[in-house]
Amino acid sequence: MTKNILLTGGSGFIGTKLSALLIANGYSVSILTRSERKATNDITYYKWSLENNYIDEVSVLKADYIIHLAGENIAEKKWSDKRKKEIIDSREKPIELIYAVLKKNNKTLDAFISASAVGIYGAFTSETICTEETPAANDFLGETCQKWEAATNCIESLGIRTVKIRTGLVLGKNEGFLKKLAPIFKYGFGSIIGIGKQYMPWIHIDDLCTIYLQAIINPNIKGAYNAAVSDDTTNAIFSKALANVYGYSIWLPRVPSFVIKLIMGEMSKIVLTGQRVSSQKIENAGFKFEYPNLEPALINCLK
Ligand SMILES: NC(=O)c1ccc[n+]([C@@H]2O[C@H](COP(=O)([O-])OP(=O)(O)OC[C@H]3O[C@@H](n4cnc5c(N)ncnc54)[C@H](OP(=O)(O)O)[C@@H]3O)[C@@H](O)[C@H]2O)c1
Incomplete structure (x- = not known):
């Protein structure tokens, strides 16, 4: 029988691409959304x-x-205390709602990803290569991800x-x-941000979707996995590669860190700092990157 996959926030960037891959691999797809959407041949909404603690229980009951x-975009608005709470709640609360339905109905799943x-x-810049064993940080993003991941413990239980x-x-x-960066670089105004040495772990959307597919198929995949190419891409390397794809060398001076801090506040950490990560664990589980190199990945996205 066709297995059903329920995606929360499935109408966003990753969800749209992932839905298409899942359908192409013979799964039926359902999406939980806050807005009114009409079902298509392939997707039920x-x-x-x-806010109202409401979830259409059928979505969970028919899911394998x-x-x-789902989650509020972390880079959309400045990180006020209110915004920080929205970012965390929009990731934790969905898990609590789903857990309540599973528990009430004694329903199980093949996997929760x-x-x-x-x-x-x-948010730091150092040469340390973070593996899944590296302790979580106690800055805002570190705490957000910890709470997000910890919320899944009830499902695991x-x-x-x-x-x-x-x-x-x-x-x-x-x-x-x-989407935001490409137009600036396309018209020749690309530049290095801050010191330029901050690492930028990246992954092509096709590779990320394949990782999700493998997490469904392979029952040995459990726990946390880094999903980013394990290279030494820094902001300077990334910026130069992006300019190169558009056929020029960066000519503008670096954008000083204080300017970014003034514009973005605490959220500037997203662009001014970064971490190096290892992809060894997911590769050991059998995953192979289709885009292990930055420039071909950028060319695929931009040309
Ligand atoms: N894209 C990246 O580079 C990246 C990197 C690391 C991690 N991630 C994480 O991966 C997940 C998906 O990313 P994405 O790029 O696909 O994000 P996206 O395009 O912003 O989509 C996220 C979806 O979540 C739903 N959503 C937003 N706020 C919500 C709220 N308050 N309550 C319930 N649902 C809400 C929305 O769906 P509806 O409007 O249909 O309800 C939205 O389409 C996110 O959690 C993100 O933090 C993304």
Whole structure:
């Protein structure tokens, strides 16, 4: 029988690409969303509202797998205390709602797979290569990811295989952070940000979707996995590669850190700091990157 996969936040950047891959691999896909959407031939939509503690229970009851992608965009607005709470709640609360339905109905799943982020290791720039064993940091992103991942413990306590995909910056066509960056670079105004030495762990969207697919198929995949190419891409390397794809060398001076801090506040840590991560664990589980090198990945997304 066709297995059903329920995606929370499945109408976003990653969810849209992942849904297409899952459908192409013979799964049926359902999506939990806050907005009214009409079902297509391939996708059924279900409503939920975190503010009202409401979830259409049918979505969970018919699911064999759940992939949790929902969450307020961390880079959309300045990190006020209110915004920080929204960022955390929008990741934790969905898991609590799903858990309540599973528990009430004595329902199990083949697996629960949650997005997480490499930000769990903290916003710092050092040569340390973070593996899944590296302790989580106690800055805002580190704490957010810890709470996000810890929220899955209740699902795991039901005997459900639980996976956490610690994702780096996702490269996609006209999507994610490239959507904002690409037009600036395209017209020749690209530049290095801050000291330029901050690491930028990245992954092509196709590779990320394959990791999710493997997490579904392979029952040995459990726990946390880094999902980012394990190279030495820094902001300077990334910026130069992006300019190169558009056929020029960076000519503008670096954007000083204090300017970014003035504009973005605490959120500037997203662009001014970064961590190096290892992809060894997911590769040991059998995953192979289709895009292990930055420039071909950028060319695929931008040309
Ligand atoms: N893209 C990246 O580079 C990246 C990197 C690391 C980690 N991640 C994580 O991966 C997940 C998916 O990323 P994405 O790039 O696909 O994000 P996205 O395009 O912003 O999509 C996230 C989806 O979550 C839902 N959502 C947003 N706020 C919500 C709220 N308050 N309550 C319930 N649902 C809410 C929205 O769906 P509806 O509007 O349909 O409800 C939205 O489409 C996120 O958790 C993100 O933090 C992404």
